[in-house]
Amino acid sequence: MDWQKWHDRYDAPESPLARRLRAVQDRVRAALDAAPPGPLRVVSLCAGQGRDLLGVLPTHPRREDVRARLVELDPANVTEAKRTAAAVGLPGVEVVAGDAALLDHYADLVPADLVLLCGVFGNITHDDIERTVEACTQLCAPGARVIWTRHRKAPDQVPRICEWFETRGFVREWLTPPDHIQSVTVHRFTATPAPLQRGTRVFDFVGYDRLGGAG
Known part of the structure; x- marks a missing residue:
């Protein structure tokens, strides 16, 4: 899969x-x-070209308050994210080339105030989704928000993922209507953060093309 070319789909409005x-x-x-x-503090797992955050932060009044880490494995996407962050003058945004599933990448930046899991859950197995939800209790500060995405193709796993979050101290704040094939959900963490388990790898990025999903 050419993950840089995959981002071209975002350019079709x-x-x-x-x-x-x-x-x-x-x-x-x-x-x-x-x-x-x-x-x-913001962390983004499998950040791609960083469009989720870099499309907002340059013009946001809180831009100077944000320290962010975007973790992405694809070298071309890492280069593009770094280029964008530098072009818009965001020295507080760090782009790391690495496996986003390794919790060590976030050790000095968690518990975070915002965790982005966009384009992740459609590319990993159901068991790994639940492990990643569990890991969010280590990544999130009290009151932090997790923004996550998942396609709603049959069998629709969004309700189950919501349940996994909500049994771990997260409250659902927002969810796109069920007729949106690409759903977006926001959960807010209301519990006490768990200690970060260094050395832990929480998922294997299989790819939606192998799982039969849509990213």
């Missing part, structure tokens, strides 16, 4: 992925708006 990106960016904007004053 009426494509499901373009609509998903707009919804994610709206939720990122709302999360930054709602965050209390002071420094804000």
Whole structure:
């Protein structure tokens, strides 16, 4: 899979992925708006070219408060994300070339105030989705928001994923209507963060093409 070329789908304004990106960016904007004053920590897993955050932060009034880490394995996408962050003057945004499933990448930036899991759950197995949801209790500060995506092709796994979050101290704040094939959900963490388990790898990125999904 050419993951850099895959991002071209975002440039077709009426494509499901373009609509998903707009919804994610709206939720990122709302999360930054709602965050209390002071420094804000953001982590993005499998960040791609960073469009979820980099499409919002340059013009947001909280831009100087944000320290973010975007973790992405694909070298071309890492290069593009770094280029964009530098072009819009965001020194607080760090782009890391690495396996986003390794929790060590987030050790000095969690618990975070915003966790982005966009384009992840459609590319990993159901067991790994649940492990990643569990890992969010280590990544999130009290009151943090997780923004996550998942396609709603049959069998629709979005309700089950919501249940996994909600049995672990997360409250659902927002969910796209069920007729949106590419869904976006926001959960807010209301519990106490668990200690970060260094050395843990929480998922294997299989790819939607092998799983029969849509990313």
